[in-house]
Amino acid sequence: MLKNIKRILIANRGEIAVRAIRSIRELGGESIAIYSEADKNSIHQEIADISICIGPPQAEISYLNIPSILAAVEITNADAIYPGYGFLAENPKFAEICEKSEITFIGPRSDTIKLTGDKAEAREAAQQAGVPVIPGSPPVSTLKEALIYARKIGYPVLIKAAAGGGGRGMRVAHNEQELTRLLPIAQREAETSFGDERVYLEKFITDPKHIEIQILADEYGNVVYLGDRECSIQRRHQKLLEEAPSPFITDEVRKRMGEAAVRFAKHVGFTGAGTVEFIVDRDRNFYFIEMNGRIQVEHPVTEMTTGIDIVSWQIRIADGQELTVRQEDIKQVGHAIEFRINAEDPDSFIPNPGTVERLYIPGGYGIRVDTHIYQGYEIPPYYDSLIAKLIVWGKNREEAVERGKRALREFILEGFKTTIPFHLRILDDEEFISGKYTTTLVDKKYIKQK
Numbered sequence: 312m313l314k315n316i317k318r319i320l321i322a323n324r325g326e327i328a329v330r331a332i333r334s335i336r337e338l339g340g341e342s343i344a345i346y347s348e349a350d351k352n353s354i355h356q357e358i359a360d361i362s363i364c365i366g367p368p369q370a371e372i373s374y375l376n377i378p379s380i381l382a383a384v385e386i387t388n389a390d391a392i393y394p395g396y397g398f399l400a401e402n403p404k405f406a407e408i409c410e411k412s413e414i415t416f417i418g419p420r421s422d423t424i425k426l427t428g429d430k431a432e433a434r435e436a437a438q439q440a441g442v443p444v445i446p447g448s449p450p451v452s453t454l455k456e457a458l459i460y461a462r463k464i465g466y467p468v469l470i471k472a473a474a475g476g477g478g479r480g481m482r483v484a485h486n487e488q489e490l491t492r493l494l495p496i497a498q499r500e501a502e503t504s505f506g507d508e509r510v511y512l513e514k515f516i517t518d519p520k521h522i523e524i525q526i527l528a529d530e531y532g533n534v535v536y537l538g539d540r541e542c543s544i545q546r547r548h549q550k551l552l553e554e555a556p557s558p559f560i561t562d563e564v565r566k567r568m569g570e571a572a573v574r575f576a577k578h579v580g581f582t583g584a585g586t587v588e589f590i591v592d593r594d595r596n597f598y599f600i601e602m603n604g605r606i607q608v609e610h611p612v613t614e615m616t617t618g619i620d621i622v623s624w625q626i627r628i629a630d631g632q633e634l635t636v637r638q639e640d641i642k643q644v645g646h647a648i649e650f651r652i653n654a655e656d657p658d659s660f661i662p663n664p665g666t667v668e669r670l671y672i673p674g675g676y677g678i679r680v681d682t683h684i685y686q687g688y689e690i691p692p693y694y695d696s697l698i699a700k701l702i703v704w705g706k707n708r709e710e711a712v713e714r715g716k717r718a719l720r721e722f723i724l725e726g727f728k729t730t731i732p733f734h735l736r737i738l739d740d741e742e743f744i745s746g747k748y749t750t751t752l753v754d755k756k757y758i759k760q761k
């Protein structure tokens with residue numbers, strides 16, 4: 312139950328807004344939905360206690376428009392903001408305005424967001440915290456500098472935008488010629504996409520795994536890790552399917568990764584729910600890549616295996632409550648897999664919005680579906696193409712895979728193409744089944760160029 316916060320405005324839309332409303336209600340709080348004109352038929356604004364339209368469809372003038380959101384806070388008398396993921400979730404300016412206006416931002420402090428949002432600074436912090444990082448460079452501005460660092464690191468190198476995110480703004484250079492050609496392109500891209508042209512270099516690990524650790528940290532210095540998530544099924548660095556725990560790492564490695572994540576969180580004074588992301592090589596060496604100080608799309612696989620409601624804890628921590636879960640009590644039980652169902656062509660991944668003409672949502676033991684769609688719902692073309700998350704739990708990985716197949720086949724979703732057929736292919740893939748698959752699997756085998 313909440314002690315200080317009463318009314319929470321959700322500065323988001325879609326499934327995560329629905330997810331937040333559920334936890335807010337269960338904690339005895341009041342939920343306030345904001346929505347754009349394109350979302351007037353959206354379920355999140357219908358199920359919230361109060362709803363308020365904040366502007367036209369384009370995100371820049373609605374979900375990203377700080378003055379409109381603050382006006383909504385004022386009108387509805389909200390005392391806290393739940394940012395979700397994307398939009399303003401990792402915008403330090405927004406968090407700072409909330410701090411100054413005495414609105415509780417449900418997330419880390421603005422200075423922590425600033426630090427973790429800058430990948431180059433976060434790398435440095437990780438090194439200071441004794442967390443292994445991929446060999447790399449500080450931000451480079453000239454080609455000369457870049458060439459010197461790249462020689463030291465060894466090719467191939469990955470050019471990354473310091474302010475990057477969402478899998479965008481990364482370029483691989485295999486030799487000096489490529490670096491010479493790609494550096495200015497990457498800098499320009501970083502400037503246009505993130506308004507910050509700083510880039511840095513990292514050793515490009517060929518065929519790695521992406522494994523991340525979920526943590527919770529309260530305002531009293533308690534930090535725990537809730538196990539790991541394997542997120543190596545990616546297309547162009549964007550996750551499509553996630554599982555917990557990773558079928559690849561040992562409990563010993565898992566524990567060391569968890570402890571490294573906690574060390575990092577403590578070092579940067581993190582509070583709330585966060586994820587520390589690592590690249591893991593074939594020998595199970597792990598290297599820090601970044602920290603996300605917000606809820607992640609894939610958080611349900613951790614909830615399903617640990618029994619801990621992460622969104623609830625995020626809110627309770629912001630409410631000033633102390634963590635009651637202790638590290639020694641946290642166990643990952645069984646296995647969970649999340650399938651991101653996107654309104655996209657399953658071969659080309661080109662967005663394919665439409666109207667939900669027929670819908671049947673799978674159910675039964677071990678199934679969870681987080682979604683905002685309903686029969687007759689028209690998917691607005693302005694936002695992310697994620698329309699549902701199917702999460703399955705099994706007592707072991709084999710059972711979770713079989714349950715996944717059963718649920719994906721049961722899902723009826725007509726009116727447009729979705730990624731359901733893609734997920735069914737992955738569940739039959741030998742490399743996936745072996746558990747040894749890496750981040751290159753999808754791009755290598757499953758993308759049909761059109």
Ligand code: ADP
Pocket residue numbers: 445469475476477478479513514515516517519521545548588590600601750
């Ligand atoms: P973003 O914040 O844009 O998501 P990340 O740094 O989290 O960027 O990286 C996204 C993905 O890019 C990772 O999951 C991984 O697949 C790939 N990646 C990142 N750094 C490296 C690296 N040094 N070597 C190989 N792959 C990498």
